[in-house]
Amino acid sequence: MTVPAVPVRTFPTMGTVVSLRGADAETAARVRAVFAGYDHRYSRYDPASVLSRVAAGTLRLADTPEEVRDVYALALTWRDRTAGAFTPHRPDGTIDLSGVVKALAVRDAGVLLDAVSPDWMLSAGGDVLVRGTHDGAPWRVGVVDPDRRDALADVVQLDAPRRAVATSGTAERGEHVWRRSVPTFAQVTVVADDIVTADVLATAVLAGDETDLARTTADGTVDVLAFGVDGRAWATPGLAARSCSRMGA
């Protein structure tokens, strides 16, 4: 595929900015529509969204579109798999699926992109999904230093099947994670095969403690880089192996 004159396309959505490489204008427009669709249904900032009306009590969950209920069911599955560290419920009991919809939009956009390009990269506010390579080399993603937003703590390579990386932290948007314990972590990065797993587990570990980290990393299906509020850091061997700074490549 010919590299377009402007190789990176960006657009604002879901309160952040998406950066897209490897897509032509038409595909980029369809990707944008995917994000707009999720935002329209699930935004808790838009009082007219499906989920806002459910929270307001003007729309019953049972009367929502099937796909909304499917997403809620998916979120509940993740709540169980993370022993409650990830939850689709606000402390006030209302449903908030913002912890998963951005990743779902990235996932669905990735399906679109897979159909048109062997090499692409999609980042939605730091949730990154890639396919193939960048000029023949693995895609490389910098992990932000949790204390300094314009510095990198690490650089990781993404090789299939580990195509996704997501980071949860408290630095940029403030404390938007509903913690269930005294904070242990300031920032958690998860590398996984799919973006929903990466995003949900990053959120879950950030909301939890070292027990949650141990459980998340026990089966070896994800790589984790975590920074504690006390200055400690944790990394799985897989993360260390794909760390470019460590390899000195």
Next chain:
Amino acid sequence: MRARAVLGGVLSSVAVLVIGWQVGGQTATTASPPTSTSDTSGSGTSGSGTSGTDASGSGTSGSGTSGTSGSAASGSTASGTFLGAVAQTRYGPVQVRIVVSDGTITDVTAPQLTDADGRSVAISAQAAPVLRQEALQAQSAQIQAVSGATFTSEGYTTSLQSAIDQAGL
């Protein structure tokens, strides 16, 4: 806009921070705490108060005096100085600036600007040299995306992701 960026190229009081930390190699074990040390000597030296010059010690970075962009259309072979989008702050316009040589980031700075009264204002300047140090040591800081706590659409304009997008690395 570019003219303001030239003014922003003035590097002063930029503390070079060195991360003496690497990812640990054991199974989810605790690594050493990331330590940040002020270091005003060595390869990552930034000139204090040096006006309009690129204080990078790499010898390969592009001129820091230019606010112009290099060619961004050639993918990983891009060279030049690239500026992130301008964000208006109470300190005036702010841009992240990176210097690229053959697709490799050789220098990155958060330009330090002056406010309306002419006083210099430090804005996240202390952070940039970490990437500089990494780039100069490993010559491998070719990254296409940045993963961190989700930035807002406003925060994007001053983010590393913005500068990288502009460069098309």
